[in-house]
Amino acid sequence: MRRIINSTYLTLDGVIEGPAWTSPYFDEEAMAFAGEQTDAADALLMGRRTYEGFAAAWPKMDENDPTTGAAYFNNVKKYVASTTLTNPQWKNSEVLQGDLIEEVTKLKAAEGRDILMYGYGTVTHALVRAGLVDEVRFWIHPVLQGGASVSAPLGDLPTTLSLAGSRVMKSGVIIATYTPVTG
Numbered sequence: 001m002r003r004i005i006n007s008t009y010l011t012l013d014g015v016i017e018g019p020a021w022t023s024p025y026f027d028e029e030a031m032a033f034a035g036e037q038t039d040a041a042d043a044l045l046m047g048r049r050t051y052e053g054f055a056a057a058w059p060k061m062d063e064n065d066p067t068t069g070a071a072y073f074n075n076v077k078k079y080v081a082s083t084t085l086t087n088p089q090w091k092n093s094e095v096l097q098g099d100l101i102e103e104v105t106k107l108k109a110a111e112g113r114d115i116l117m118y119g120y121g122t123v124t125h126a127l128v129r130a131g132l133v134d135e136v137r138f139w140i141h142p143v144l145q146g147g148a149s150v151s152a153p154l155g156d157l158p159t160t161l162s163l164a165g166s167r168v169m170k171s172g173v174i175i176a177t178y179t180p181v182t183g
Contacts, residue, residue, distance in 0.1 A: 002108045003134040004045065006117040006124050007037055010138055015145035016120055025141055025171045031067065033167065033175065037137075038072045041116035045104065047123035048082035054118075055090040079107060079115075081123045101130045108132060128180060135164060135177055142172040 009019045026034075046054065054073065061070035078093040081100050088095055096103040104127060107115060117124055120136075127133045167175045 002110065002112050002115055004104070004108065004115045004117060004127065004132055005037065005041065006120065006128075006133055006136045007034075008118065008120045008124075008136065008138055009141065010120075011141050011143040011145040013144045015143075021143045021145060022139075022141060025169070025173045027169070027171050029169050030139075030171065030173060033169075034069070037114075037116055038069065038076075041076070041114040042112050043077045043079060043107070043115045044073075045079045045081070045107070045115050045117050045123070046119070047121050048080060048085050049121065050119045050123075051078070051080045051082070051085065051088065051090075051093070055088070055093070059090060079103075100126055101132070104130075104132050131180065133180060135179055137175055137177045140174045140176060 008016060009022050010016050011021060015021075058070055058073040061068045061074075063071040063074060074091055076092065078088075078090065080088055080093060080095045081104075082095055085095050100123070117127075117133075124133065124136075128136070162179050163176065164179045165177045167177075169175070
């Protein structure tokens with residue numbers, strides 16, 4: 001069975017949106033770990049807002065520059081959970097039809113490698129609640145963003161997570177990997 005891995009960048013005060021603050025921390029070590037994640041995944045799963053942000057950025061990047069990751073993101077299979085997006089234009093994108101939980105359960109049961117998710121919004125929230133997310137990797141950046149977008153990444157979801165591993169980067173970024181505790 002395939003695993004669903006969520007990888008989310010956030011600040012110390014819980015800001016996820018507009019991650020321009022990650023740039024100074026995305027060094028060789030972070031690129032290597034990000035590469036490990038994409039090497040292990042043959043699909044992306046995202047909600048409409050994440051899809052629209054990615055689709056606006058990645059196709060404009062140079063696929064011949066291995067440091068951008070554009071070749072991977074532009075060519076990998078992309079599944080979008082949306083009730084409003086009907087005709088995605090970004091290469092290899094497919095909108096999931098029907099019930100989200102049923103469709104993602106089918107994706108997990110299919111042959112393949114990991115399914116990678118970025119960001120933590122309503123889609124991830126629903127999938128964690130349904131027990132379909134296998135790992136959540138929070139990339140905690142030593143930044144306090146402040147402002148109206150400060151929010152806890154888990155919202156009101158009452159979930160217990162167990163620490164599966166951690167990695168501290170030279171830059172100060174901490175990648176904390178958790179698995180949902182079931183039962």
